[in-house]
Amino acid sequence: MYTKKQSIIQMTYKTLLTEYTDGILTVTLNRPKALNALNAQLFTDLRQLFLEDATMLDGLRGVILTGAGGKAFVAGADITEFDGLDAQAAMDLAQRGQDIFFLIERFRVPVIAAVSGYALGGGCELAMACHIRVASERAKFGQPEVNLGLIPGYGGTQRLIQYIGKGRALELLVTADMIDAHKALEWGLVTHVVTHGEEVNAAREILQKIATKAPIAVAKVIETVNAYFDKKQDGFAQEVMKFASMVNTEDFKEGATAFVEKRKAVFTGK
Numbered sequence: 097m098y099t100k101k102q103s104i105i106q107m108t109y110k111t112l113l114t115e116y117t118d119g120i121l122t123v124t125l126n127r128p129k130a131l132n133a134l135n136a137q138l139f140t141d142l143r144q145l146f147l148e149d150a151t152m153l154d155g156l157r158g159v160i161l162t163g164a165g166g167k168a169f170v171a172g173a174d175i176t177e178f179d180g181l182d183a184q185a186a187m188d189l190a191q192r193g194q195d196i197f198f199l200i201e202r203f204r205v206p207v208i209a210a211v212s213g214y215a216l217g218g219g220c221e222l223a224m225a226c227h228i229r230v231a232s233e234r235a236k237f238g239q240p241e242v243n244l245g246l247i248p249g250y251g252g253t254q255r256l257i258q259y260i261g262k263g264r265a266l267e268l269l270v271t272a273d274m275i276d277a278h279k280a281l282e283w284g285l286v287t288h289v290v291t292h293g294e295e296v297n298a299a300r301e302i303l304q305k306i307a308t309k310a311p312i313a314v315a316k317v318i319e320t321v322n323a324y325f326d327k328k329q330d331g332f333a334q335e336v337m338k339f340a341s342m343v344n345t346e347d348f349k350e351g352a353t354a355f356v357e358k359r360k361a362v363f364t365g366k
């Protein structure tokens with residue numbers, strides 16, 4: 097049953113389809129004729145969703161991002177919108193994209209990219225901003241911007257290194273080569289490869305498992321892992337502080353008590 101707020105989320109977007117079931121919000125990027133390329137409207141919709149609407153959903157435990165049509169997750173930034181870009185407009189475009197991808201990376205519940213088909217350029221960057229990536233066996237990843245006389249603008253040069261290391265990242269970035277799902281698994285860009293069409297189900301299974309864990313603890317794990325990559329923060333110091341903040345939660349008392357009583361913990365997110 098949708099609450100009023102949850103049914104509004106169904107109506108709002110021009111480029112997204114949403115479905116909210118059992119605490120899991122599935123978001124389908126819906127521009128299949130353009131292989132779900134990221135145009136300005138799609139960014140507006142993603143910003144609205146991650147900055148406002150999804151934060152108001154009661155009981156939200158995870159988000160799945162996927163692409164409509166089965167052929168692509170996202171084939172990149174919408175190249176048709178590059179016409180006539182000057183340096184200032186390009187700077188604004190890249191900054192806006194990065195800011196919205198940071199919203200996803202810093203979102204309080206896990207966001208999983210369920211990737212079927214192409215995840216190229218901005219599409220690979222979007223998948224990398226998610227916390228976990230599940231790929232169909234038909235997925236292909238790459239940063240082909242040098243083919244266009246460009247470099248990535250939505251964090252690709254930075255996050256690709258985090259997942260696959262500098263040597264592999266540099267090679268992919270300067271050759272514009274694509275890698276398939278199995279290579280992406282071997283290199284650590286994705287954590288699961290599944291039969292084509294099963295990627296959303298596989299993502300949902302992971303989120304269902306996470307939904308049995310303590311919500312505040314899950315949120316703090318995301319914050320603390322992100323702190324490692326934030327040059328303004330000391331991740332180890334953050335870990336000490338956040339660890340300490342957990343002991344006052346009801347969920348910590350419940351988790352520890354349930355262990356002693358040899359029963360399953362029932363967490364409330366308090």
Ligand code: CAA
Pocket residue numbers: 129130131133171172173174175176190193214216217218219221240241243244246247248249250252
């Ligand atoms: N932007 C806009 N439209 C795109 C698109 C994109 N990134 N990628 C695909 N499309 C459109 C195509 O123009 C085509 O539209 P029409 O039917 O109207 O002609 C439709 O989607 C289907 O695409 P193709 O006919 O090209 O399909 P294909 O199977 O032959 O090839 C592909 C698939 C290899 C993904 C190819 O479409 C392709 O190379 N796309 C561009 C990939 C790319 O360069 N991405 C990086 C963009 S730049 C970027 O992302 C920068 C950044 O970091 C900020």
